[in-house]
Amino acid sequence: MHKPVIIVCGILDTKGKEINYLRERINEVGGEARVMEISLGKEVGWADIPLSTVLNETGKKKEEIVTSSRDAASSMICEAGQAYVKKLYETGEIDGIISYGGSMGATISTSIMRSLPIGVPKMMLTTMASGDVRPYVGSKDITMMYPIAEAGLNVVTRQILSQAAAGIVGMAMAPQVNQAEIKPLLGCMMFGVTTPCVLKASAFFEEQGDYDVIINHSTGAGGRSMEEMIEDGFIKGLLDITTHELVDERFGGVLSAGADRLTAAAKKGIPQVLAPGGLEIINFGPRETIPKEHMDRVGLPGKGLYIHNATVTCIGTSPDEIREIASEIAQKLNTAKAPTTFFIPMRGWSAVDIKEPNKELGWSGPGPGVCWIEDKNKPGWSKRSMVFYEMLKRELDISKDNIEILVVDKHLNEPEFALLMANVLNDMLKGQYTKGKYADIEYVVESI
Amino acid sequence: MHKPVIIVCGILDTKGKEINYLRERINEVGGEARVMEISLGKEVGWADIPLSTVLNETGKKKEEIVTSSRDAASSMICEAGQAYVKKLYETGEIDGIISYGGSMGATISTSIMRSLPIGVPKMMLTTMASGDVRPYVGSKDITMMYPIAEAGLNVVTRQILSQAAAGIVGMAMAPQVNQAEIKPLLGCMMFGVTTPCVLKASAFFEEQGDYDVIINHSTGAGGRSMEEMIEDGFIKGLLDITTHELVDERFGGVLSAGADRLTAAAKKGIPQVLAPGGLEIINFGPRETIPKEHMDRVGLPGKGLYIHNATVTCIGTSPDEIREIASEIAQKLNTAKAPTTFFIPMRGWSAVDIKEPNKELGWSGPGPGVCWIEDKNKPGWSKRSMVFYEMLKRELDISKDNIEILVVDKHLNEPEFALLMANVLNDMLKGQYTKGKYADIEYVVESI
Structure with a gap:
């Protein structure tokens, strides 16, 4: 039987004995441990993949680590480590990765882990694991384990490290998911204010029975995770109904998914249907945290203020801002090789962007939606x-x-709009897509 | 071979299919899954341990859950679940516990997990796992896994749930730690300002070679974790040099370890030596966050202000506050059955509580320590x-x-003080302790 190869990543000049203990325990339970060195002080000489080998991946030398600032050194090691494990992954030489460290060890090791696709088991042991772990986990399937003690081998840490070793080997040896149970996966982006459209479009595919739909929230992490799942090959088609995160990235909102949002589908060549859901609002935290330059423009055309709850406040986008976003979207989609249709609902883009109250579309009023x-x-x-x-x-x-x-x-939340998006994506997936196919439907204004 | 029993805990009325999938995967890789229901809506009828069985543990009925507020219902289930798994643990019927859920599922499941001793494998899958997980992990060895999606079975979640199932079974089947490698464990509490004493006392035991020493920081989590390790039977003797957390608990500082600090050793009957390290300061966050009632008293006797760094500010304790703390300590230690010695260093309790600069004791000056x-x-x-x-x-x-x-x-950080504490604990551990044994040493003022 194939022994799973587990990369054991660690700062060996300070955590050497703990990392070595992990290695022994991994080998004991049937794994094949390979110690990868990310030391910041000196190369210890006993690693399976010494620091210099890791650094060589990006053309760096270990001498540069020792003479650099701690920050610069850690960036160099992160970059080299990511390149190194990427190569291991591509040649099938990594079945899992584990590390034990303090805050620096956790920072470097998890940055390396995050560069691996979803599905490669990743485990980080650190006392940082009882606190805010978002900087370490991001949007990847990283397992964080709290090892009670920061360092040292004793009855407590030996037991926890042994269990972690057995855990990562177990994860790496997990049986393949039964292919018969699996349907191809579609991705879908949602916001509270675009929920009617999302549920209608995803229900289309559930009823049809040929696809599973994974729905992520447009919270920044949700968009990043969607882009990563596309890159990792999990997503076969995209219902990008809520492209909102582009606005927060460009105009300083809090739910940004980074500059790469809306790029993976084009790059990967999967079919996508898109809509401007959520592009009408910039998201902020509590009202008092909104930057002055935004508050000053509240009341100008499009710049309505919407207090969602105590921790979420929104301000509308102006026509000028929308021009910028449309231009960005065009540049990003122009590289797409697979069928790509952008749907523009002329009667509003979300529950807060609507001419008059309509409970089914999500707006109870009174008056028009705030944006x-x-x-x-x-x-x-x-x-x-x-x-x-x-x-x-x-x-x-x-x-x-x-x-x-x-x-x-139509309005974005009207069922006809949702079903039109779903039908076009379905055509694309089934190889039945032709541009302009639905041009004759009465509510289709243009199809070009 | 014994199949490890894994409790699969979940809110079955909303996450039933995901929990059932976990159960199947656990059984597939050689575990014996038992689904324990913590549903808030209704009892589903297919759990191995139905909601009513869990609730019965604390004399509650499922009807009370349905008619209670969500908060009250979740408290009832937490309490009953903790009692239930405690019973399973005591009768040897639990080898691991796993759960998958949203924020409510994670809250209930991890509260149940935290009631189990360190060393029982615990794994929580939740999208909350990429954020602040301290409320879930606390000071226990809980493994948090980010499952990418909040719900649904698809190619991504099936793969992650399969790996989690294999991981928890692997952890539960981890070989026993080699007893020959293990030394009995001593606990020790440290602060930056008591480091010289802690290192000297722990070095005594390392050189002697009969014990391992686990050193926790007095940060609240550190003290809680020490109390828990004592309760769980890992700690054979306690060097409680830094009892600081009592002050933060009583006077509103930020590093509180709860009301139970300083109780486990007495309850468990392990020998302990204690000192007032850190009782001279109350810890706060950044200076602007210090409550007014504390700032108003800065400058009164003992109430010095010490800015440790941008995020940590300390204020000294007054003689009246110290009387309260001494009284609390007396009440807590009076229940001790094992040898218990409280050491009072008359020349100051930490690096910031010292008459004049002394680099070796941690204070560079100028002038006396700020407290x-x-x-x-x-x-x-x-x-x-x-x-x-x-x-x-x-x-x-x-x-x-x-x-x-x-x-x-002596001052707390003087080597003679540290070695005296270490020697007395060593006597206690070796059965050679008698009260007053060191009364004749020149710097021992009293031994009563």
């Missing part, structure tokens, strides 16, 4: 939809057969 | 030591053979 701005020349249509459409039409490469803009005379 | 107060009648002796001694002598039951006060004409 609604109407187009002067076209009553009932959103000003944002108009400027978004103009910019997208100008910058999106719609000369290509696989790139399309679909303008719909 | 120093001198006794008017006895130059060189600490006012706090005097009032502490008076109160302890009055309230500690020194009529008993196993309870002793040892007054020493």
Whole structure:
């Protein structure tokens, strides 16, 4: 039977005996441990993958580590370590990774772990594990274990390290998931205010029975995790109904998913249908935390203030901001090879972006949704939809057969809009997609 | 071979299919899964340990859950669940525990996990695991795993749940730690300002070679974890050099270890030597976060202000506060059955509580340590030591053979003080302790 190869990552000049104990225990329970050195002080000489071998991956020398600042040294090791394990993964030489360390060890080791795809078992033992672990875990399947003590081998730590070793080997030897049970997976992005659309579109695929749908919240971590699942090959098609995180990234909101949001699907070549859900609002924390430059513009066209609850406040986006976002979206989608359709619902983009109260679409009123701005020349249509459409039409490469803009005379949360998105994605997945196929439906304004 | 029994804990009325999948995977890899229901809505009927069985442990009925508020219901289930798994543990019917849930599921499940001793494998899968997990982990060896998705069975979650199942079974089947490698464990409590004493006393035992020493920081979590390790039977003797957390608990500091600090050793009957390290300071966060009632008293006798760094500020304790603490300590130690000696160093309790600069004792000056107060009648002796001694002598039951006060004409960080503590604990551990044995040493003022 194949022995699972477990990389045991550690700062050996200070945690050498603990890492060596992990190695012995991993080998004892049927794993094949390989100690990978990320020492900041000196190379210890007994690692299976010495510091210099790791650093060689990015052309660095161990002498540079010793003479650099601690910060610079740790960045160098992170980068080299990521490159090294990536190579191991590509050649099938890693079945799991584990580490034990303090805050520095945890920072370096988990940055290396995060560079591996979802599904490669990853375990970090650190006393940092009883606190805020978001910087370590991010949006990856990293298992954090609290080892009680920061260092030392004694009856407590030996027991915990033994269990961790047996745990990571067990995880690496887990039976393959039964392929018969698995359906291809679709990704879907959701917000509270786009829920009706998301549930309707995902129900389409559940009823049809050919796909599972994984729904992530557009909270920053949710978008990052979606992009990573696409990169890691888990997602076969994308219902990107809530592209909101682009706005928070560009205009200083708190739910940013980084600059790479909306890029993985194009890069990976999976079909995608998109909509501007949530692009009408920038998300902040409690009202008193909103930066002055944003508060000063509240009341200008589109800049409504919406207090969601004590910890979440939103401000609407202006037409100018929407032009910028549309341009960014066009640049990102122009590289797509697979079918890619951007849907523009002309009657509003979410529960708070709607002309009048409508409980089924998520807005109880009174009056229009707090972020609604109407187009002067076209009553009932959103000003944002108009400027978004103009910019997208100008910058999106719609000369290509696989790139399309679909303008719909509906609100985003109307069932017809959700079902149209689902049908187009289904066509794409089944190889039945052709641009303009739904141009004749009465509420389709344009399909170009 | 014994199949490890894994309790699979879950809110079955909302996470039933995920919990059932975990059960199947655990059984597949050689575990014996038993599903324990902690549903808040209704009893589902298929659990191995149904909700009513769990609740029966504390005399509650499932009808009370349904009609109670969510908060009250969750408290009832926590309490009953803790009692239930405690019984399983005592009868040897639990080898590990795992759960998958949202924030409510994680709250209930980890409260149940925390009631089990260190060393029983505990794993929690929740999307809360990429955030602040201190409320879930506390000071126990709980493994937190980030499962990417909040719910649903799909190619991603199936893979992660399969690995988690194999991981917990692996942990539960980990070989016993080699007894020949293990030395009995001593616990020791440390602060930055008591480090010289701690290192000297623990070095005594390391050089002697009969014991391992586990050193925890007096950060609240450190003290809790020490009390728990004592309760769980890991600690054979206690060097409680830094009893600081009592002060933060009583006077509103941030490093409180709860009301039970300083109780486990007496309850468990292990020998202990104690000192007032850190009782001279109350710990706060950044200076601007210190409550007004504390800032108002800065400058009064003993109430010095010490800015440790940007995030840690300390204020000294007053003689009146020290009397209260001495009284609390006396009540707690009076129940001890094993030998228990409280050491009072008359020349100061830490690096910031010292008459004049002394680098080896941790204070570079200039001038006296920021928290120093001198006794008017006895130059060189600490006012706090005097009032502490008076109160302890009055309230500690020194009529008993196993309870002793040892007054020493030294500073806490002086090597002679540390070695005296170590020697007395060593006597206790070797059965060579008698009260008053060191009364004749020149710097021992009193031994009663």
